[in-house]
Amino acid sequence: MEAASTAELPWLHMLRSWRCRMQRPWSYTDPFQEQDVVERFTWRQGILFGAATSYVHLEKLCEGSCATVYKGISRINGQLVALKVIRMQAEEGVPFRAIWEASLLKRLKHANIVLLHDIIQTKETLTFVFEYMHTDLAQYMGQHPGGLHSCNAMLFMFQLLRGLAYIHQQHILHRDLKPQNLLISCLGELKLADFGLARTKTIPRQTYSSEVVTLWYRPPDLLLGATDYSSDLDIWSAGCIFVEMIQGQPVFAGTSGTHEQLVKIWAVLGVPTEDTWPGLSKLPNYNPELVASRRPQRLRVICDRLSRVPAAEDLASRMLTAFPRGRISAQDALLHGFFSPLPPQVYRVPAGQSLLTVPGVRLQPEICDLFASYKKGQLSGGSSKFW
Template structure:
């Protein structure tokens, strides 16, 4: 339900031609009832602004897509989809999926280890990116995402959705609107898709957080739990 709300929010702002550009768990507000809201639009930009004026110095490193790490400034809504994909895996895995500690090079290494090394065939224009270096895409055995994030295979359709969001080639990433229609969300009530924009999905009868999840949030707010937010997704 959290991921559905996140994608619903992204679909709305993308339809309004707005890029968030700094999605991370700390910028998602969740009430004790389970209502999720996007927060901190300090780096947000309208897509009507000429793309050459965009910056590659956006998005917290762990949630920054490989194209931006390589200096791309002509990104679109795909920048938010990558970040949302990282958050999605973090919800399931219980920890950040690409937690680099020493900068861009290591961050790319962690991405390649999980998704495989891209080539010009899988990512047209890769070698023309400003920060491209052949050493960054040296030969390495590709791995499936679930090898690094083993819990994905335990949740029906989770690996497929994560893979469609965490695609190195930016234009290959699924849109937020299409992601909402993914089979991962099939267990949710169909009435959720009829809720008007600006209205909470929690207004749908029967849609609510399980009591134990509410208790976790209450404990977190009181400071009784010291773990990271990823433990409470």
């Protein structure tokens, strides 16, 4: 963590106090809010975007093989940020994935897509400055085991599909949807993140690698070696995440590679045939011995909590269809009856505006939170505890 100098400590104290008093929500429409900077921070004029000194590192959040993510604060506008510091390779320079992610995120402006504020490049590192999000869906589910409140699963799923519908309209495939790549704010806003594996789909019959998407969320067509795929790839992953939110555990949790993963899928969906999946036998990894004698079970048998939530099993079944062209689109899924309890205003919210601006749309207390509050004697009927 980068330590603040003695001279900066009063500034940090004043900044924290100002943040507590700030009333007007930060808008999504203008990521840099330059006018606000001029009006509110005239005493800090001269601090520019693109400079490492414009951000203070507060604490390390996580570390990977080629990048480290820090929680930070912007000296430009006082906002909390996430600083993704990518280490440069001496021989290779800037990693291709980083270049691609930056180019995509600069053009994607949506309330359910993580916002890229700034990019900082030095000789040793490339830093992406993102809006700060409090947790991700994997951590949230880990803190609330046994399945989420059905209203929260509905709220998260609607936002996930809303973000997917937007990028699919832009002819972009995410190709790495999993709970760890879905960020969540303290209010319950969900945003798609990590576009390093994303690709554009503008040419018909354009082929890609089948070695994408984390195994548990990889569709059967990719497991069988398909390289000609489209937005249906992301729909399968989203369906797996949907069931996991309701059931409380991954639906296809294989452990030993693609063979076991396919066996788990066929056990639920049934073995496909050329009648149900045209062109199945032409896929590179097709094995007639693999697609054999298992009798399928309905999703509700494997995931019993689905049957307790109205229309959940039907939506999951429309997303988790073996034949890729048979999967529902993100745009059509938003209109599914599962989301009928949401107020109709959610369909009129502009792309750059959060779904939580609609009256009555809010994150609900999870059961374990209510139980913990009850045990502590702090339960209050009008409050909601998040995480």
